[in-house]
Amino acid sequence: MKYKIFIVALIGALMVSCNQAKPIAVTTDEYHASIENVTQIMIHDIFSPPVASRIFVYPNIAAYEIIAQNSKTYSSLQNQLKGLGAIPKLDPKSGVNTKVAALVAHMEISKQLVFSEDLVEKFRDSLYKKWSATNKEEFEVSKEYGLKVAGFIKKWIDTDNYKQTRTMPKFSVLQNDPGRWQPTPPAYMDAIEPHWNAIRTLVLDSASQFKPKPALPFSVNRNSAFFKEVQEVYDISQEMKKKGDESEEIKMAQFWDCNPYVSVSQGHMMFAKKKITPGAHWMGIAKIACKKSKADFDKTVYVYTKTSIGMFEAFISCWDEKFRSNVIRPETVINQEIDEDWKPALQTPPFPEYTSGHSVVSTVSAAVLTSIFGDNFAFVDDSELPFGLPSRSFISFNTASKEAAMSRFYGGIHYRASIENGITQGTDLAGYLIKKLKMTKQ
Secondary structure, eight states: OHHHHHHHHHHHHHHHHHHSOOOOOOOHHHHHHHHHHHHHHHHHHTOOHHHHHHHHHHHHHHHHHHHHTTOSSBOOOTTTSTTOOOOOOOOTTSOOOHHHHHHHHHHHHHHHHSSOHHHHHHHHHHHHHHHHHHOHHHHHHHHHHHHHHHHHHHHHHTTSSHHHHTTSOOOOOOTTOTTBOOOOTTTOOOOSOTTGGGSOOSSSSOTTTTOOOOOOOOOOOTTSHHHHHHHHHHHHHHHHHHHOTTOHHHHHHHHTOOOTTEEEEETTEEEEEOOOOHHHHHHHHHHHHHHHTTOOHHHHHHHHHHHHHHHHHHHHHHHHHHHHHOBOOHHHHHHHHTOTTOOOSSOOOSSOOSSOHHHHHHHHHHHHHHHHHOSSOOEEEOTTGGGTOOOEEESSHHHHHHHHHHHHHHTTSSOHHHHHHHHHHHHHHHHHHHHHOOOBOO
């Protein structure tokens, strides 16, 4: 009799155990996938590099603030970023899975910032279905909290002046000023985001805080400093042409192109060839670093957040200078003064030349990643494989950023001064940001 009672009790215990839902196990790969989903949507929707930096940064901040609550490792960005207050308080006894809530917030904010909301929803619903099947109660309470935080962050986002810049006038091209930027072939597009310096900075005091040294004065005098730089762009392009498509300089330029506005002409038709932005490329490098170092979920969110904050500030700083100095592109000067049939190796992007965006943004991104993973962090960058370009190996983030900067010179779209001064601008900005942001408790 006692034996039968024992068996019945054992079976009952096993049934109860089987009916108990398991905790939801959120993986770092799911967070990487959410970032990648947003990247693909940005390619689909053709967002400009500055706007793309905005789409990256806010969802990451929302996710980070959730994992930073009650964390022994990470500190909240509350009162560190302009206008950001405390997110809704998390009750440790509520049963909220912070990883689920962080991804919910990331996806919800992402959906608010892109055009193709349905593509976010498709990815989101696949995770929701899996999580709900694992532990419906935990999923629902975590989802509720994630959406609450997303709502709070959304209100903060709405005060960054982005909507106001949508109604500001287009950039005026002064035809009677030969040194000023002019639209370039083949699409002759209007200048992109001329009012980006009006966007609220997150850490910088102002958009002009790290204003670089003035651009060289425009001159077509063959002995002037400016024209010598024009001639240098032309001369290196001729040397590269002799080497052919297999030249290292061409490979470098193509690998770091990252121009979402490449226009392709076929007969009477013109269409856009879609690519990732410079920011998306560095998000890809952040992913590579996280995977190589086997970063856990919280550190992965931290890496993406700190890197995307750096990129966001870098674009504001760089674009502030671009539309202040308003420097003419090499293609325009070379066609007018040296060779009317000359074309750069890369298609010239639609905004003023000085300073080089790749130089500023890559320098900041590399400095931020170095502050996390250390110098001499070797990696293989396969970010461009989806676009038919082979991987490239680097011994450090800074080595990669310097190559990214110089690639614009080899691409024929920047003068050397723009690259060198852009690196200085990015170095100064990154030093300030890394010193001011306190994201880890050490």
